[in-house]
Amino acid sequence: MIKNFCHTPVLLRESIESLRIGPLSDYADCTLGGGGHSEMIAELIGEGRYLHCFDRDIAAINAGKSRLSRFEEKIIYHHKPFSSLGAELPQQALGGILYDLGVSSHQIDATDRGFSFTGTEPLDMRMDASCGENAQEYLKRISEAELAKILRENSDLEMAGRLAKRILSGTLHSEKITATNLNAAIEEVYSKRKEDLNSLKARVFQAIRMEVNSEIAEIKKSVEAAVHCLKSGGRLCIITYHSKEARAVKETLSVFEKNCLCDSRLPVCVCGGNNKKIRKVNKETVKPNAAELRTNSRSRSAVLRVYERV
Ligand SMILES: C[S@@+](CC[C@H](N)C(=O)[O-])C[C@H]1O[C@@H](n2cnc3c(N)ncnc32)[C@H](O)[C@@H]1O
Known part of the structure:
Protein backbone atom coordinates (compact mmCIF):
# COMPACT_ATOMS: atom_id res chain seq x y z
CA MET A 1 0.00 0.00 0.00
CA HIS A 106 1.28 4.41 -8.51
CA GLN A 107 -0.58 1.29 -9.60
CA ILE A 108 2.68 -0.59 -10.21
CA ASP A 109 4.24 0.49 -6.92
CA ALA A 110 1.22 -0.36 -4.74
CA THR A 111 1.90 -3.91 -3.54
CA ASP A 112 -1.76 -4.67 -2.82
CA ARG A 113 -3.03 -4.03 -6.37
CA GLY A 114 -1.39 -7.00 -8.08
CA PHE A 115 0.48 -4.95 -10.71
CA SER A 116 3.81 -5.19 -8.88
CA PHE A 117 6.04 -8.27 -8.71
CA THR A 118 5.62 -8.63 -4.97
CA GLY A 119 2.58 -9.12 -2.79
CA THR A 120 0.85 -11.93 -1.01
CA GLU A 121 -2.72 -10.75 -1.57
CA PRO A 122 -4.83 -12.64 -4.13
CA LEU A 123 -3.76 -11.25 -7.49
CA ASP A 124 -6.10 -8.39 -8.46
CA MET A 125 -4.76 -6.26 -11.37
CA ARG A 126 -8.09 -4.47 -11.91
CA MET A 127 -7.70 -0.76 -12.59
CA ASP A 128 -11.20 -0.39 -11.15
CA ALA A 129 -11.22 -2.71 -8.17
CA SER A 130 -14.95 -2.11 -7.60
CA CYS A 131 -16.18 -4.22 -10.51
CA GLY A 132 -15.37 -7.13 -12.78
CA GLU A 133 -13.30 -10.21 -12.33
CA ASN A 134 -9.87 -9.96 -10.66
CA ALA A 135 -6.75 -11.68 -12.02
CA GLN A 136 -7.03 -14.62 -9.62
CA GLU A 137 -10.64 -15.27 -10.63
CA TYR A 138 -9.73 -14.86 -14.28
CA LEU A 139 -6.78 -17.28 -14.05
CA LYS A 140 -8.86 -19.86 -12.23
CA ARG A 141 -11.59 -19.65 -14.89
CA ILE A 142 -9.58 -19.94 -18.12
CA SER A 143 -8.01 -23.03 -19.67
CA GLU A 144 -4.31 -23.71 -20.07
CA ALA A 145 -4.64 -23.27 -23.84
CA GLU A 146 -6.34 -19.88 -23.43
CA LEU A 147 -3.67 -18.67 -21.02
CA ALA A 148 -0.88 -19.82 -23.35
CA LYS A 149 -2.56 -17.93 -26.20
CA ILE A 150 -2.79 -14.65 -24.31
CA LEU A 151 0.82 -14.94 -23.06
CA ARG A 152 1.94 -15.50 -26.64
CA GLU A 153 -0.30 -12.96 -28.32
CA ASN A 154 -0.20 -10.13 -25.79
CA SER A 155 3.49 -10.28 -24.92
CA ASP A 156 5.19 -12.46 -27.57
CA LEU A 157 6.34 -14.85 -24.86
CA GLU A 158 8.17 -18.03 -25.77
CA MET A 159 7.48 -21.22 -23.80
CA ALA A 160 3.99 -19.84 -23.20
CA GLY A 161 2.48 -23.35 -23.07
CA ARG A 162 4.88 -24.47 -20.38
CA LEU A 163 4.34 -21.34 -18.31
CA ALA A 164 0.54 -21.60 -18.62
CA LYS A 165 0.71 -25.20 -17.44
CA ARG A 166 2.92 -24.25 -14.49
CA ILE A 167 0.65 -21.35 -13.48
CA LEU A 168 -2.58 -23.30 -13.69
CA SER A 169 -1.48 -26.68 -12.40
CA GLY A 170 -0.61 -28.12 -9.00
CA THR A 171 -0.54 -25.91 -5.98
CA LEU A 172 -1.14 -22.66 -7.82
CA HIS A 173 -4.44 -23.90 -9.13
CA SER A 174 -5.88 -24.74 -5.74
CA GLU A 175 -4.21 -22.07 -3.63
CA LYS A 176 -4.66 -18.35 -3.85
CA ILE A 177 -2.75 -16.89 -6.77
CA THR A 178 -0.50 -14.05 -5.65
CA ALA A 179 2.17 -11.93 -7.32
CA THR A 180 4.74 -13.85 -5.33
CA ASN A 181 3.71 -17.29 -6.53
CA LEU A 182 3.16 -16.06 -10.10
CA ASN A 183 6.77 -14.89 -9.92
CA ALA A 184 7.91 -18.26 -8.65
CA ALA A 185 6.26 -19.91 -11.66
CA ILE A 186 7.98 -17.49 -14.05
CA GLU A 187 11.37 -17.98 -12.39
CA GLU A 188 11.03 -21.75 -12.57
CA VAL A 189 9.96 -21.92 -16.22
CA TYR A 190 12.52 -19.40 -17.46
CA SER A 191 15.35 -20.47 -15.13
CA LYS A 192 17.66 -21.38 -18.01
CA ARG A 193 16.91 -18.30 -20.15
CA LYS A 194 19.59 -15.68 -20.66
CA GLU A 195 16.95 -12.95 -21.07
CA ASP A 196 16.54 -10.50 -18.22
CA LEU A 197 14.12 -12.11 -15.76
CA ASN A 198 12.52 -8.82 -14.74
CA SER A 199 11.64 -8.03 -18.33
CA LEU A 200 10.06 -11.50 -18.73
CA LYS A 201 8.08 -10.96 -15.53
CA ALA A 202 6.90 -7.56 -16.75
CA ARG A 203 5.68 -9.15 -19.99
CA VAL A 204 3.82 -11.94 -18.17
CA PHE A 205 2.15 -9.50 -15.78
CA GLN A 206 1.28 -7.21 -18.67
CA ALA A 207 -0.29 -10.02 -20.72
CA ILE A 208 -2.60 -10.99 -17.84
CA ARG A 209 -3.37 -7.37 -16.88
CA MET A 210 -4.42 -6.61 -20.46
CA GLU A 211 -7.08 -9.34 -20.32
CA VAL A 212 -8.33 -8.52 -16.82
CA ASN A 213 -8.94 -4.91 -17.91
CA SER A 214 -10.02 -5.64 -21.53
CA GLU A 215 -7.39 -3.12 -22.53
C1 LIG B 1 0.04 5.93 -17.61
S1 LIG B 1 -1.23 6.39 -16.50
C2 LIG B 1 -1.55 8.09 -16.92
C3 LIG B 1 -0.59 9.02 -16.29
C4 LIG B 1 -0.92 10.47 -16.47
N1 LIG B 1 -0.89 10.87 -17.84
C5 LIG B 1 0.06 11.32 -15.66
O1 LIG B 1 0.93 11.95 -16.27
O2 LIG B 1 0.00 11.32 -14.45
C6 LIG B 1 -2.64 5.61 -17.16
C7 LIG B 1 -3.90 5.82 -16.37
O3 LIG B 1 -4.97 5.49 -17.23
C8 LIG B 1 -5.92 4.74 -16.52
N2 LIG B 1 -6.58 3.88 -17.50
C9 LIG B 1 -6.02 2.90 -18.25
N3 LIG B 1 -6.95 2.32 -19.03
C10 LIG B 1 -8.11 2.96 -18.78
C11 LIG B 1 -9.43 2.84 -19.30
N4 LIG B 1 -9.74 1.92 -20.21
N5 LIG B 1 -10.37 3.69 -18.85
C12 LIG B 1 -10.07 4.65 -17.92
N6 LIG B 1 -8.84 4.80 -17.38
C13 LIG B 1 -7.88 3.96 -17.81
C14 LIG B 1 -5.14 3.97 -15.48
O4 LIG B 1 -5.98 3.66 -14.38
C15 LIG B 1 -4.03 4.96 -15.13
O5 LIG B 1 -4.37 5.73 -14.02
Whole structure:
Protein backbone atom coordinates (compact mmCIF):
# COMPACT_ATOMS: atom_id res chain seq x y z
CA MET A 1 0.00 0.00 0.00
CA ILE A 2 1.38 3.46 -0.83
CA LYS A 3 -0.32 6.68 0.08
CA ASN A 4 0.96 9.39 -2.27
CA PHE A 5 0.03 9.13 -5.91
CA CYS A 6 3.43 9.39 -7.64
CA HIS A 7 3.72 9.29 -11.40
CA THR A 8 6.19 11.20 -13.58
CA PRO A 9 4.38 12.23 -16.76
CA VAL A 10 5.89 10.86 -19.96
CA LEU A 11 6.42 12.97 -23.11
CA LEU A 12 4.78 15.87 -21.28
CA ARG A 13 6.06 18.81 -23.33
CA GLU A 14 5.70 16.94 -26.62
CA SER A 15 2.13 15.81 -26.00
CA ILE A 16 0.90 19.15 -24.64
CA GLU A 17 2.46 21.07 -27.56
CA SER A 18 0.89 18.59 -29.96
CA LEU A 19 -2.57 19.18 -28.47
CA ARG A 20 -2.20 22.86 -29.56
CA ILE A 21 -4.48 24.03 -26.77
CA GLY A 22 -6.59 27.04 -27.74
CA PRO A 23 -8.81 29.33 -25.66
CA LEU A 24 -12.13 28.39 -27.27
CA SER A 25 -12.31 24.63 -26.75
CA ASP A 26 -12.92 21.96 -24.16
CA TYR A 27 -10.43 19.07 -23.86
CA ALA A 28 -10.33 15.51 -22.53
CA ASP A 29 -7.56 13.61 -20.76
CA CYS A 30 -8.77 10.01 -21.01
CA THR A 31 -6.07 8.71 -18.63
CA LEU A 32 -5.84 11.06 -15.65
CA GLY A 33 -3.39 8.87 -13.64
CA GLY A 34 -1.22 11.12 -11.46
CA GLY A 35 -2.67 14.21 -13.17
CA GLY A 36 0.63 15.37 -14.69
CA HIS A 37 -0.76 15.94 -18.19
CA SER A 38 -4.11 17.17 -16.87
CA GLU A 39 -2.40 19.82 -14.78
CA MET A 40 -0.70 21.31 -17.84
CA ILE A 41 -3.89 21.18 -19.90
CA ALA A 42 -5.89 22.83 -17.10
CA GLU A 43 -3.25 25.62 -16.93
CA LEU A 44 -3.62 26.30 -20.63
CA ILE A 45 -7.34 26.03 -21.41
CA GLY A 46 -9.40 29.19 -21.83
CA GLU A 47 -11.64 30.95 -19.34
CA GLY A 48 -14.96 29.11 -18.95
CA ARG A 49 -13.70 26.01 -20.81
CA TYR A 50 -13.65 22.48 -19.39
CA LEU A 51 -11.19 19.64 -19.11
CA HIS A 52 -12.84 16.21 -18.90
CA CYS A 53 -10.65 13.78 -16.94
CA PHE A 54 -11.34 10.05 -17.21
CA ASP A 55 -9.88 7.29 -15.09
CA ARG A 56 -11.36 3.96 -14.08
CA ASP A 57 -9.16 3.93 -10.96
CA ILE A 58 -10.85 5.73 -8.06
CA ALA A 59 -7.42 6.33 -6.45
CA ALA A 60 -6.42 8.36 -9.54
CA ILE A 61 -9.68 10.34 -9.47
CA ASN A 62 -9.31 11.15 -5.76
CA ALA A 63 -5.63 12.05 -6.12
CA GLY A 64 -6.50 14.20 -9.15
CA LYS A 65 -9.21 16.07 -7.23
CA SER A 66 -6.73 16.84 -4.49
CA ARG A 67 -3.71 17.71 -6.69
CA LEU A 68 -5.78 19.75 -9.14
CA SER A 69 -8.08 21.38 -6.58
CA ARG A 70 -7.09 24.84 -7.76
CA PHE A 71 -8.73 24.03 -11.12
CA GLU A 72 -11.92 22.79 -9.47
CA GLU A 73 -14.17 24.88 -11.72
CA LYS A 74 -12.45 23.79 -14.90
CA ILE A 75 -12.30 20.02 -14.45
CA ILE A 76 -15.09 17.48 -14.80
CA TYR A 77 -14.08 14.06 -13.46
CA HIS A 78 -15.43 10.87 -14.99
CA HIS A 79 -14.77 7.78 -12.86
CA LYS A 80 -15.47 5.58 -15.87
CA PRO A 81 -13.61 3.45 -18.38
CA PHE A 82 -12.58 5.63 -21.30
CA SER A 83 -14.66 3.44 -23.62
CA SER A 84 -17.56 5.53 -22.29
CA LEU A 85 -16.14 8.68 -23.93
CA GLY A 86 -18.72 8.63 -26.74
CA ALA A 87 -21.58 8.17 -24.28
CA GLU A 88 -20.31 10.88 -21.91
CA LEU A 89 -19.51 13.63 -24.42
CA PRO A 90 -21.27 14.97 -27.51
CA GLN A 91 -19.88 14.67 -31.02
CA GLN A 92 -17.56 17.38 -32.39
CA ALA A 93 -17.30 19.00 -28.97
CA LEU A 94 -13.59 18.87 -28.14
CA GLY A 95 -10.46 20.69 -29.27
CA GLY A 96 -8.16 17.85 -28.22
CA ILE A 97 -8.05 14.46 -26.56
CA LEU A 98 -5.09 12.80 -24.85
CA TYR A 99 -4.42 9.15 -24.02
CA ASP A 100 -1.38 8.07 -22.01
CA LEU A 101 -2.10 4.36 -22.03
CA GLY A 102 -1.28 1.57 -19.62
CA VAL A 103 -0.84 1.72 -15.88
CA SER A 104 0.54 4.47 -13.66
CA SER A 105 3.62 4.17 -11.46
CA HIS A 106 1.28 4.41 -8.51
CA GLN A 107 -0.58 1.29 -9.60
CA ILE A 108 2.68 -0.59 -10.21
CA ASP A 109 4.24 0.49 -6.92
CA ALA A 110 1.22 -0.36 -4.74
CA THR A 111 1.90 -3.91 -3.54
CA ASP A 112 -1.76 -4.67 -2.82
CA ARG A 113 -3.03 -4.03 -6.37
CA GLY A 114 -1.39 -7.00 -8.08
CA PHE A 115 0.48 -4.95 -10.71
CA SER A 116 3.81 -5.19 -8.88
CA PHE A 117 6.04 -8.27 -8.71
CA THR A 118 5.62 -8.63 -4.97
CA GLY A 119 2.58 -9.12 -2.79
CA THR A 120 0.85 -11.93 -1.01
CA GLU A 121 -2.72 -10.75 -1.57
CA PRO A 122 -4.83 -12.64 -4.13
CA LEU A 123 -3.76 -11.25 -7.49
CA ASP A 124 -6.10 -8.39 -8.46
CA MET A 125 -4.76 -6.26 -11.37
CA ARG A 126 -8.09 -4.47 -11.91
CA MET A 127 -7.70 -0.76 -12.59
CA ASP A 128 -11.20 -0.39 -11.15
CA ALA A 129 -11.22 -2.71 -8.17
CA SER A 130 -14.95 -2.11 -7.60
CA CYS A 131 -16.18 -4.22 -10.51
CA GLY A 132 -15.37 -7.13 -12.78
CA GLU A 133 -13.30 -10.21 -12.33
CA ASN A 134 -9.87 -9.96 -10.66
CA ALA A 135 -6.75 -11.68 -12.02
CA GLN A 136 -7.03 -14.62 -9.62
CA GLU A 137 -10.64 -15.27 -10.63
CA TYR A 138 -9.73 -14.86 -14.28
CA LEU A 139 -6.78 -17.28 -14.05
CA LYS A 140 -8.86 -19.86 -12.23
CA ARG A 141 -11.59 -19.65 -14.89
CA ILE A 142 -9.58 -19.94 -18.12
CA SER A 143 -8.01 -23.03 -19.67
CA GLU A 144 -4.31 -23.71 -20.07
CA ALA A 145 -4.64 -23.27 -23.84
CA GLU A 146 -6.34 -19.88 -23.43
CA LEU A 147 -3.67 -18.67 -21.02
CA ALA A 148 -0.88 -19.82 -23.35
CA LYS A 149 -2.56 -17.93 -26.20
CA ILE A 150 -2.79 -14.65 -24.31
CA LEU A 151 0.82 -14.94 -23.06
CA ARG A 152 1.94 -15.50 -26.64
CA GLU A 153 -0.30 -12.96 -28.32
CA ASN A 154 -0.20 -10.13 -25.79
CA SER A 155 3.49 -10.28 -24.92
CA ASP A 156 5.19 -12.46 -27.57
CA LEU A 157 6.34 -14.85 -24.86
CA GLU A 158 8.17 -18.03 -25.77
CA MET A 159 7.48 -21.22 -23.80
CA ALA A 160 3.99 -19.84 -23.20
CA GLY A 161 2.48 -23.35 -23.07
CA ARG A 162 4.88 -24.47 -20.38
CA LEU A 163 4.34 -21.34 -18.31
CA ALA A 164 0.54 -21.60 -18.62
CA LYS A 165 0.71 -25.20 -17.44
CA ARG A 166 2.92 -24.25 -14.49
CA ILE A 167 0.65 -21.35 -13.48
CA LEU A 168 -2.58 -23.30 -13.69
CA SER A 169 -1.48 -26.68 -12.40
CA GLY A 170 -0.61 -28.12 -9.00
CA THR A 171 -0.54 -25.91 -5.98
CA LEU A 172 -1.14 -22.66 -7.82
CA HIS A 173 -4.44 -23.90 -9.13
CA SER A 174 -5.88 -24.74 -5.74
CA GLU A 175 -4.21 -22.07 -3.63
CA LYS A 176 -4.66 -18.35 -3.85
CA ILE A 177 -2.75 -16.89 -6.77
CA THR A 178 -0.50 -14.05 -5.65
CA ALA A 179 2.17 -11.93 -7.32
CA THR A 180 4.74 -13.85 -5.33
CA ASN A 181 3.71 -17.29 -6.53
CA LEU A 182 3.16 -16.06 -10.10
CA ASN A 183 6.77 -14.89 -9.92
CA ALA A 184 7.91 -18.26 -8.65
CA ALA A 185 6.26 -19.91 -11.66
CA ILE A 186 7.98 -17.49 -14.05
CA GLU A 187 11.37 -17.98 -12.39
CA GLU A 188 11.03 -21.75 -12.57
CA VAL A 189 9.96 -21.92 -16.22
CA TYR A 190 12.52 -19.40 -17.46
CA SER A 191 15.35 -20.47 -15.13
CA LYS A 192 17.66 -21.38 -18.01
CA ARG A 193 16.91 -18.30 -20.15
CA LYS A 194 19.59 -15.68 -20.66
CA GLU A 195 16.95 -12.95 -21.07
CA ASP A 196 16.54 -10.50 -18.22
CA LEU A 197 14.12 -12.11 -15.76
CA ASN A 198 12.52 -8.82 -14.74
CA SER A 199 11.64 -8.03 -18.33
CA LEU A 200 10.06 -11.50 -18.73
CA LYS A 201 8.08 -10.96 -15.53
CA ALA A 202 6.90 -7.56 -16.75
CA ARG A 203 5.68 -9.15 -19.99
CA VAL A 204 3.82 -11.94 -18.17
CA PHE A 205 2.15 -9.50 -15.78
CA GLN A 206 1.28 -7.21 -18.67
CA ALA A 207 -0.29 -10.02 -20.72
CA ILE A 208 -2.60 -10.99 -17.84
CA ARG A 209 -3.37 -7.37 -16.88
CA MET A 210 -4.42 -6.61 -20.46
CA GLU A 211 -7.08 -9.34 -20.32
CA VAL A 212 -8.33 -8.52 -16.82
CA ASN A 213 -8.94 -4.91 -17.91
CA SER A 214 -10.02 -5.64 -21.53
CA GLU A 215 -7.39 -3.12 -22.53
CA ILE A 216 -7.41 -3.61 -26.29
CA ALA A 217 -11.21 -3.55 -26.59
CA GLU A 218 -11.22 -0.38 -24.46
CA ILE A 219 -8.70 1.32 -26.76
CA LYS A 220 -10.53 0.39 -29.95
CA LYS A 221 -13.93 1.57 -28.72
CA SER A 222 -12.65 4.79 -27.18
CA VAL A 223 -10.31 5.87 -29.96
CA GLU A 224 -13.10 5.43 -32.51
CA ALA A 225 -15.41 7.57 -30.35
CA ALA A 226 -12.62 10.14 -29.96
CA VAL A 227 -12.59 10.77 -33.71
CA HIS A 228 -16.27 11.71 -33.53
CA CYS A 229 -15.88 13.80 -30.37
CA LEU A 230 -13.25 16.08 -31.96
CA LYS A 231 -14.10 19.33 -33.71
CA SER A 232 -12.50 20.07 -37.05
CA GLY A 233 -8.83 20.89 -36.43
CA GLY A 234 -8.94 19.13 -33.03
CA ARG A 235 -5.96 17.00 -32.06
CA LEU A 236 -5.82 13.40 -30.88
CA CYS A 237 -2.59 12.55 -29.03
CA ILE A 238 -1.95 8.96 -28.01
CA ILE A 239 1.01 7.62 -26.05
CA THR A 240 1.43 3.83 -26.29
CA TYR A 241 3.91 1.57 -24.48
CA HIS A 242 3.89 -1.68 -26.43
CA SER A 243 3.17 -3.06 -29.87
CA LYS A 244 -0.33 -4.41 -29.17
CA GLU A 245 -1.53 -1.02 -27.94
CA ALA A 246 0.07 0.67 -30.94
CA ARG A 247 -1.51 -1.80 -33.36
CA ALA A 248 -4.97 -1.28 -31.84
CA VAL A 249 -4.60 2.49 -32.24
CA LYS A 250 -3.24 2.35 -35.81
CA GLU A 251 -5.79 -0.21 -37.04
CA THR A 252 -8.74 1.64 -35.48
CA LEU A 253 -7.67 4.97 -36.93
CA SER A 254 -6.58 3.76 -40.38
CA VAL A 255 -10.25 3.53 -41.45
CA PHE A 256 -10.72 7.22 -40.68
CA GLU A 257 -7.61 8.23 -42.66
CA LYS A 258 -9.13 7.09 -45.97
CA ASN A 259 -11.36 9.02 -48.31
CA CYS A 260 -12.61 5.95 -50.13
CA LEU A 261 -13.99 3.02 -48.15
CA CYS A 262 -14.96 0.88 -51.15
CA ASP A 263 -13.87 -2.71 -51.56
CA SER A 264 -10.58 -2.55 -53.51
CA ARG A 265 -12.01 -5.06 -56.01
CA LEU A 266 -14.63 -2.54 -57.21
CA PRO A 267 -13.64 -0.90 -60.51
CA VAL A 268 -14.90 2.54 -59.43
CA CYS A 269 -15.59 4.28 -56.14
CA VAL A 270 -19.25 4.14 -55.08
CA CYS A 271 -18.95 5.52 -51.54
CA GLY A 272 -18.58 9.15 -52.56
CA GLY A 273 -14.86 9.25 -51.69
CA ASN A 274 -15.30 11.84 -48.99
CA ASN A 275 -14.91 9.85 -45.78
CA LYS A 276 -11.57 11.02 -44.43
CA LYS A 277 -11.96 12.23 -40.85
CA ILE A 278 -8.38 12.46 -39.60
CA ARG A 279 -4.85 12.98 -40.83
CA LYS A 280 -1.51 12.09 -39.25
CA VAL A 281 0.25 15.23 -38.07
CA ASN A 282 3.79 13.78 -38.09
CA LYS A 283 5.28 11.28 -40.52
CA GLU A 284 7.42 9.88 -37.71
CA THR A 285 6.23 8.98 -34.24
CA VAL A 286 7.56 11.06 -31.30
CA LYS A 287 9.78 9.36 -28.70
CA PRO A 288 11.33 10.54 -25.43
CA ASN A 289 14.62 12.41 -25.78
CA ALA A 290 17.85 11.30 -24.10
CA ALA A 291 17.28 13.48 -21.03
CA GLU A 292 13.84 11.98 -20.39
CA LEU A 293 15.12 8.45 -20.94
CA ARG A 294 17.88 9.12 -18.43
CA THR A 295 15.57 10.47 -15.73
CA ASN A 296 12.45 8.34 -16.21
CA SER A 297 13.05 4.69 -17.04
CA ARG A 298 9.30 4.15 -17.47
CA SER A 299 9.43 6.37 -20.58
CA ARG A 300 11.66 3.79 -22.34
CA SER A 301 9.02 2.30 -24.57
CA ALA A 302 6.74 5.34 -24.96
CA VAL A 303 5.65 6.38 -28.45
CA LEU A 304 3.44 9.41 -29.18
CA ARG A 305 1.17 9.52 -32.23
CA VAL A 306 -0.65 12.70 -33.18
CA TYR A 307 -3.69 12.97 -35.44
CA GLU A 308 -5.82 15.94 -36.48
CA ARG A 309 -9.55 15.94 -37.21
CA VAL A 310 -10.12 17.24 -40.73
C1 LIG B 1 0.04 5.93 -17.61
S1 LIG B 1 -1.23 6.39 -16.50
C2 LIG B 1 -1.55 8.09 -16.92
C3 LIG B 1 -0.59 9.02 -16.29
C4 LIG B 1 -0.92 10.47 -16.47
N1 LIG B 1 -0.89 10.87 -17.84
C5 LIG B 1 0.06 11.32 -15.66
O1 LIG B 1 0.93 11.95 -16.27
O2 LIG B 1 0.00 11.32 -14.45
C6 LIG B 1 -2.64 5.61 -17.16
C7 LIG B 1 -3.90 5.82 -16.37
O3 LIG B 1 -4.97 5.49 -17.23
C8 LIG B 1 -5.92 4.74 -16.52
N2 LIG B 1 -6.58 3.88 -17.50
C9 LIG B 1 -6.02 2.90 -18.25
N3 LIG B 1 -6.95 2.32 -19.03
C10 LIG B 1 -8.11 2.96 -18.78
C11 LIG B 1 -9.43 2.84 -19.30
N4 LIG B 1 -9.74 1.92 -20.21
N5 LIG B 1 -10.37 3.69 -18.85
C12 LIG B 1 -10.07 4.65 -17.92
N6 LIG B 1 -8.84 4.80 -17.38
C13 LIG B 1 -7.88 3.96 -17.81
C14 LIG B 1 -5.14 3.97 -15.48
O4 LIG B 1 -5.98 3.66 -14.38
C15 LIG B 1 -4.03 4.96 -15.13
O5 LIG B 1 -4.37 5.73 -14.02
